[in-house]
Amino acid sequence: MSLPLLLGGDLDAFVADAFLVGAALFVVLAIALLYRVVKGPTMQDRVLAVNVLGTNTVVVLALLSVGLGEESLLDVALIYALLNFLMAVAISKFTVDRGGVI
Amino acid sequence: MSPGAIELVLFAFVLLTALATAAFRDVLAAIIVFAAYSLGMAIYYAVLLAPDVAMTEAAIGAGVTTLLLLLTIAKTVRPGRDEIFESIHWSGLLVVGAFTTVILVTVTSFPEIGASDAPIVSNPEVSQYYIEEAYHDTGVENAVTAVLAGYRGFDTFGEAVVVFAAGVATMVVLHTEVFTRD
Known part of the structure; x- marks a missing residue:
């Protein structure tokens, strides 16, 4: 990626590229978070790490929505924001009192 | 920049989560890592410009599957967790590896994305027939809905029967009643 502003390039394409690069960096962060999911050591560590991964996913989807010019991806991000919360509550409830998920 | 770089990083993420899901001995840990795998796949579908599939993955993969698997281990037993990872079954790995190689060889014969000879x-x-005649034939404005509920109506009805039966079976297993008698 060069500096298109100095070279007289397309500003919109540059902004879209910047959002895509940002999304790629957040996915790199997701791989770093995966260390805590795999390593643990307790189940609460894993639940929290997956919860943060879900929030990370919402951010990546929002950045992709701008970078790719697809507004419908924002709906997917919203669904994730809702379900991520539900998932964390379900797993937490399961680890506290076994058997009670819903 | 094409979304090539982000696809590469995503591929690494999805591969690592899939391997971790397979390798964990503790079932609850495997379910949690599988949720992370689903998050990666949803971003993958979004990068491939399939927001409807990404939405389904969000609802099914992260929400319903995790809940169903949790309910399953709540109703059954969870094996002991004396060791974190499963010991690798080498002969099984060999067979799966050979199968994967065969599948990967066929990938090259797919047409390029956006190729004119696809x-x-x-x-x-x-596809042109459905786009032009769907409204005339069925009276439904959305072509996808026309195909699903019009041309393939019996197929969709069969799917609905299967989903309804699965829902009833789940409620029978869980001993829950939606409508209670007063």
């Missing part, structure tokens, strides 16, 4: 582009008669 079957769907070079033979547009079928």
Whole structure:
């Protein structure tokens, strides 16, 4: 990626590229978070790490929505924001009192 | 920049989560890592510009599957967790590896993305027919809905029967009643 502003390039394409690069960096962060999911050591560590991964996913989807010019991806991000919360509550409830998920 | 770089990083993420899901001995840990795998796949579908599939993955993969698997281990037993990872079954790994290699070899024979000689582009008669005649035939404005509920109505009805039966079976297993008698 060069500096298109100095070279007289397309500003919109540059902004879209910047959002895509940002999304790629957040996915790199997701791989770093995966260390805590795999390593643990307790189940609460894993639940929290997956919860943060879900929030990370919402951010990546929002950045992709701008970078790719697809507004419908924002709906997917919203669904994730809702379900991520539900998932964390379900797993937490399961680890506290076994058997009670819903 | 094409979304190539982000696809590469995503591929690494999805591969690592899939391997971790397979390798964990503790079932609860495997379910949690599987949720992370689903998050990666949803971003993958979004990068491939399939927001409807990404939405389904969000609802099914992250929400319903995790809940169903949790309910399953709540109703059954959870094996002991004396060791974190499963010991690798080498002969099984060999068979799966050979199968994966065979599948990967066939990938090269797919047409390029956006290629003009891809079957769907070079033979547009079928898709063109539905786009032009769907409203006239069924009276439904959305072509996808027309195909699902009109042309393939019996197929969709069969699917609905299967989903309904699965829902009833789940409620029977869980001993829950939606409608209670007063």
